Amino acid sequence: MSILELREVHRVHGSGPTAVQALRGVSLAVEEGELVAVMGPSGSGKSTLLNLAGGLDRPTRGEVVVDGSVLGGCSRRGLAALRRRRVGYVFQDLNLLASLTAAENVALPLELDGTSVGQARRLALAALADVDLEGYGRRFPDELSGGQQQRVAIARALVGRRRLLLADEPTGALDSQTGEAVLGLLRSKVDGGAAGVLVTHEARHAAWADRVVFLRDGVVVDTSGPLDQPERLLAPPGGGR
Amino acid sequence: MHGYQLRAAFEESTGGTWPLNIGQVYTTLARLERDGLIHPLPQGDEGQRPYEITDDGRAGLAGWFTTPISRTDRPRDELAIKLALALTTPGVDVPTVLQAQRSATMRTLQEYTRLKARADQPADLAWRLVLDAMLFQAEAEVRWLDHCEASLHRYTPPPVPVPQATPGTATEASRP
Numbered sequence: 001m002s003i004l005e006l007r008e009v010h011r012v013h014g015s016g017p018t019a020v021q022a023l024r025g026v027s028l029a030v031e032e033g034e035l036v037a038v039m040g041p042s043g044s045g046k047s048t049l050l051n052l053a054g055g056l057d058r059p060t061r062g063e064v065v066v067d068g069s070v071l072g073g074c075s076r077r078g079l080a081a082l083r084r085r086r087v088g089y090v091f092q093d094l095n096l097l098a099s100l101t102a103a104e105n106v107a108l109p110l111e112l113d114g115t116s117v118g119q120a121r122r123l124a125l126a127a128l129a130d131v132d133l134e135g136y137g138r139r140f141p142d143e144l145s146g147g148q149q150q151r152v153a154i155a156r157a158l159v160g161r162r163r164l165l166l167a168d169e170p171t172g173a174l175d176s177q178t179g180e181a182v183l184g185l186l187r188s189k190v191d192g193g194a195a196g197v198l199v200t201h202e203a204r205h206a207a208w209a210d211r212v213v214f215l216r217d218g219v220v221v222d223t224s225g226p227l228d229q230p231e232r233l234l235a236p237p238g239g240g241r
Numbered sequence: 242m243h244g245y246q247l248r249a250a251f252e253e254s255t256g257g258t259w260p261l262n263i264g265q266v267y268t269t270l271a272r273l274e275r276d277g278l279i280h281p282l283p284q285g286d287e288g289q290r291p292y293e294i295t296d297d298g299r300a301g302l303a304g305w306f307t308t309p310i311s312r313t314d315r316p317r318d319e320l321a322i323k324l325a326l327a328l329t330t331p332g333v334d335v336p337t338v339l340q341a342q343r344s345a346t347m348r349t350l351q352e353y354t355r356l357k358a359r360a361d362q363p364a365d366l367a368w369r370l371v372l373d374a375m376l377f378q379a380e381a382e383v384r385w386l387d388h389c390e391a392s393l394h395r396y397t398p399p400p401v402p403v404p405q406a407t408p409g410t411a412t413e414a415s416r417p
Contacts, residue, residue: 039347041391184358203347203383204376207354212347214340222340224347 002065003163003195004030004053009062011048011218022048024218025062030164035187035196037206040215046199047168049215053197054087054166055079067163084113088157088194090170094149096141096156102128103137106156115160127155130185132178147174154182158189165189165196171205183208243289244270256360256368273298320382324389335393343386350379 011023023045030036038046051057052064055071064071067086071079096105106124111117125137131151141149154170167186171179183198187208190196198209206212212224242250244266251261270292273279278298282291294302320342327333353376360369 041387187358201387203350204354204380206347207350207376207380208358209351212344212351214343222344224344224351 001032002029003032003067004028004197005063005065006049006053007063007065009049009052009059009064011045011052011057012060013048021218023052023059026215026218026220028213028220030195030197032163032193032195033191034211035190035198035209037198037200037209037212038215039201039203039206039212041201043217044215045218046215048218050166050168050197050199053164054089055083081113084109085160086163088159088162088165090154090157090165090167094141094153096149096152098141101138101140102133102144102152102155105141105152106159109156110160123159124155127159128152130158131155131182147178150174151178151182154185158185162189163194165194167196168199169201170198171200171202179205243285243291245289246291254367255371256365336390339386339390339393343383346379346382346386350376350383353379 006026006028009023009026010021013020013022026045026049028036028049038049040046048057052059053066055064055066055074058072066082069078069082071082074082096102097108100108103121103124106127107115107117107120110120110123115123125134128134128137128151131154133148133151133155136144136148136152141152144152150170150172151174157165157167165186170186171182174182183205186196186198196209198205200206213220214222214224244263247270248261248263248266251259270279274281274292276297277295278301279292279294282293284290324335324338327335327338353372357369357372357376360372
């Protein structure tokens with residue numbers, strides 16, 4: 001079942017002679033258990049696509065469907081609830097609240113959604129442990145390094161049971177080892193029954209996806225198809241591996 | 242070690258990315274023996290002949306490990322040549338050529354990444370490093386293709402020289 005579906009989505013920013021066609025008729029379906037990477041040069045419409053998928057922006061034309069709900073038909077309140085419950089975001093801007101500890105930042109979306117404080121805290125600490133930040137729950141954002149803050153943002157995006165995970169260059173501030181660990185975590189969350197969209201310009205990161213969609217000037221120009229048998233590349237004699 | 246053991250050890254450490262045929266192993270052993278780099282030991286019970294490395298062999302091996310591989314020793318890059326030809330051959334849609342290659346290389350990169358995620362055991366270090374080499378090469382190719390595309394985007398071909406029509410030529414004169 002598709003968790004995210006974009007149907008002939010157009011998005012025009014501005015109007016008149018200065019209007020920018022950010023997306024021009026993009027259709028994309030992301031299934032449960034599927035991670036799709038979106039690649040393309042700057043200005044190709046990657047971030048617009050992600051904002052639309054997360055209900056942070058509305059299409060000029062076309063439909064966005066998340067977990068069965070057509071976003072265009074949702075009230076503002078309904079959209080906010082959907083974003084809180086079913087969508088996890090990791091954006092380049094971390095948006096951590098400076099006055100809350102790491103654990104409180106991660107627990108916030110759960111608490112806003114009615115999870116008890118104690119339960120939210122337990123889930124938050126588990127999510128922090130998942131990103132190797134066990135024991136950092138009481139620290140405030142300014143007591144953490146850039147990479148640690150990034151991981152708190154990732155824990156916040158992955159906490160609870162999200163159906164759709166959206167990531168925009170999620171490994172930006174991380175060294176390559178930690179970055180790989182984060183992608184592995186995103187991958188395993190998706191494998192565990194979510195859908196994921198990863199916007200990146202790094203081929204190495206996009207390679208974690210099942211499919212890679214190439215955007216150019218607001219249009220999908222190509223898709224690297226789903227994987228079948230990676231072993232065919234290097235069939236070890238005797239099937240040792 | 243004898244031939245079959247050597248092949249198995251080689252494939253074990255390269256994760257089967259470079260399959261060897263046993264004939265290749267034996268001709269290589271014969272050549273190494275001829276050059277005095279290895280010498281044969283008595284045959285085993287099952288008729289297999291183990292070999293031992295000689296001092297010259299050890300020196301040769303040390304030399305091989307410490308000498309960087311020159312990029313110019315490698316076969317010419319067919320892809321670079323293909324793109325160069327695509328640019329200069331009329332009627333070829335270069336962006337499409339680029340994108341087709343990028344999709345294919347991206348797919349290879351996805352497959353290597355998946356294999357690597359599976360092979361994440363410390364014992365598999367040698368195999369993981371071989372896999373990393375292939376990953377980095379595929380990644381470099383995608384980056385190079387991105388670079389080609391950006392260059393192509395900015396590039397304006399020089400104007401094709403048009404023969405200058407000067408006043409008083411036949412064409413001009415023939416006009417009513």
